[in-house]
Amino acid sequence: MQQHLPRFQMCYKNESRWQKLIGWLLWPINRTYMTQYTTVMFGKVYFPSREQMANWGPSQVYSTLRHEFVHLMDAKRFPLWFELSYLFLLPIGLTFRAYWEWRGYTQTLLVEYEQTGSISPNTKTYILNRFVGADYGWMFPFRKPLERWMEHTCQHIQDGIITGPYPYCAWGKETPSNSTHS
Numbered sequence: 677m678q679q680h681l682p683r684f685q686m687c688y689k690n691e692s693r694w695q696k697l698i699g700w701l702l703w704p705i706n707r708t709y710m711t712q713y714t715t716v717m718f719g720k721v722y723f724p725s726r727e728q729m730a731n732w733g734p735s736q737v738y739s740t741l742r743h744e745f746v747h748l749m750d751a752k753r754f755p756l757w758f759e760l761s762y763l764f765l766l767p768i769g770l771t772f773r774a775y776w777e778w779r780g781y782t783q784t785l786l787v788e789y790e791q792t793g794s795i796s797p798n799t800k801t802y803i804l805n806r807f808v809g810a811d812y813g814w815m816f817p818f819r820k821p822l823e824r825w826m827e828h829t830c831q832h833i834q835d836g837i838i839t840g841p842y843p844y845c846a847w848g849k850e851t852p853s854n855s856t857h858s
């Protein structure tokens with residue numbers, strides 16, 4: 677991550693004044709922002725706390741980092757759009773957020789496939805619920821098409837069409853300077 681994102685750092689919400697302020701502002705609509713959510717901001721990843729990270733364990737932390745890596749790279753490629761779509765609770769913002777999150781959760785699915793050789797129905801349901809439910813402000817409340825995309829994405833992962841850690845950089849092979857993609 678540091679290779680692609682020189683300013684990358686792992687941070688903790690309970691040690692950040694900014695995050696405490698955001699957590700306080702979000703309290704009326706989201707009571708678990710500080711304790712359950714990992715967030716990217718200013719090119720850095722904010723875990724809830726060192727304690728929570730220890731609870732999750734290496735496998736979940738790794739999966740989370742891979743998901744957040746996609747967000748950080750997307751934010752780098754599309755700076756303004758990425759930030760704005762998370763700030764505003766407008767339909768256009770939600771649609772964009774769903775788009776970014778779909779890319780992030782594709783990575784989550786990919787990590788599970790890499791680690792276990794399959795993708796469990798529980799993971800699929802968990803991810804679908806995040807899109808259609810309140811967690812991200814009902815960012816894409818249409819379960820049926822989402823289920824079809826989910827199956828399509830999982831099939832692509834199993835067929836090796838989608839590989840990590842980011843669609844624009846293969847494992848260790850490319851660096852941003854010699855990438856043939858733009």
Ligand SMILES: [Zn+2]
Nearest residue numbers: 743747777780
């Ligand atoms: Zn995400």
